[in-house]
Amino acid sequence: MKPFSQCPVCSGEVVEKEVEKLLRGGVNIAVVTVRAEVCLRCGERMYSKETISYFEQIRTKLAHQEVVGFQPLGQSFRVLAKQTA
Secondary structure, X not given: OOOOOXXXXXXXXXXXXXXEEEEEEOOEEEEEEEEEEEEOOOOOXXXXXXXXXXXXXXXXXXXXXXXXXXXXXXXXXXXXXXXXX
């Protein structure tokens, strides 16, 4: 039985999908692929308690630079807004 039969935000149909979630810890970011209940109408994602706990573990590791076992994906850059005169 699914935890949600309808979306709690818009009452749309909810299906289980594999999704990517961006997690930030300090200045580091990780991409995590997990299962979630996703609303087909508004796109709201609902995660299990276990998945949310997993997110918190990863955020803590990122914040403490404990990235052993994490696969590098590239580099991130900040681009400042262009100033107009």
